[in-house]
Amino acid sequence: MNAFELLTLIKSRRTCYQFSDRPVEFAELDNCLEAAIWAPNHKLTQPWRFWVVSEAQQKALAETYAKLRAESRAEPNSENYQMIYDAAVEKFLKIPKMVLVGQVLADDELVRKEDYAACSCAIQNFQLMAWQMGMGVQWSTGPIIKDNHTYQQINADSQQIELIGVLYMGHLKGDCSTQNGKRKPLSEVVFGL
Ligand SMILES: Cc1cc2nc3c(=O)[nH]c(=O)nc-3n(C[C@H](O)[C@H](O)[C@H](O)COP(=O)(O)O)c2cc1C
Numbered sequence: 142m143n144a145f146e147l148l149t150l151i152k153s154r155r156t157c158y159q160f161s162d163r164p165v166e167f168a169e170l171d172n173c174l175e176a177a178i179w180a181p182n183h184k185l186t187q188p189w190r191f192w193v194v195s196e197a198q199q200k201a202l203a204e205t206y207a208k209l210r211a212e213s214r215a216e217p218n219s220e221n222y223q224m225i226y227d228a229a230v231e232k233f234l235k236i237p238k239m240v241l242v243g244q245v246l247a248d249d250e251l252v253r254k255e256d257y258a259a260c261s262c263a264i265q266n267f268q269l270m271a272w273q274m275g276m277g278v279q280w281s282t283g284p285i286i287k288d289n290h291t292y293q294q295i296n297a298d299s300q301q302i303e304l305i306g307v308l309y310m311g312h313l314k315g316d317c318s319t320q321n322g323k324r325k326p327l328s329e330v331v332f333g334l
Pocket of ligand 1: 157280281322
């Protein structure tokens with residue numbers, strides 16, 4: 142891959158919110174995770190952990206997702222609550238694959254900050270690899286990653302691990318390249334070039 146192709150890959154990647162029904166193959170996911178763990182990380186702390194969500198876990202997480210969504214939008218026990226809940230379950234179960242990303246929590250504050258940066262780099266590597274293979278990813282920091290039920294589902298201790306994202310992924314459906322495809326020009330954000 143030459144410099145132009147790499148830049149094109151980086152620039153063309155977009156966050157995706159809709160996916161086709163085509164399943165994500167093991168080898169595809171494996172490539173994304175392999176790319177992720179080669180991210181830079183200070184002192185080789187390798188602070189990232191990944192949980193590939195199983196079908197059973199996705200069903201359980203769908204309930205947590207739907208509950209949190211309905212609670213934030215409607216009165217409990219109302220008809221509206223139930224409608225939002227049901228639609229949210231349906232939406233969540235349609236996502237072909239999801240991966241929870243956690244950061245191992247270091248005691249030292251500076252190390253934690255650097256580790257979050259490293260985990261972010263890992264996620265970007267993951268997203269770029271997915272994009273190169275015709276898949277899209279949405280890095281979500283929505284409320285399910287803060288919820289105790291999510292930690293319980295993957296048997297993670299929130300004292301030791303902080304979930305920093307859930308990566309919703311699948312093969313592309315339609316064109317997500319027009320969404321969010323805007324950046325300030327270099328002249329506004331770079332000084333001295
Ligand atoms: C730390 C972080 C958290 C994010 N959380 C969310 C989120 O909760 N929901 C969402 O739809 N997108 C989320 N995103 C994706 C951004 O909204 C997206 O990257 C931005 O709109 C630019 O679009 P692009 O990725 O297509 O370039 C997050 C991105 C980052 C880096």
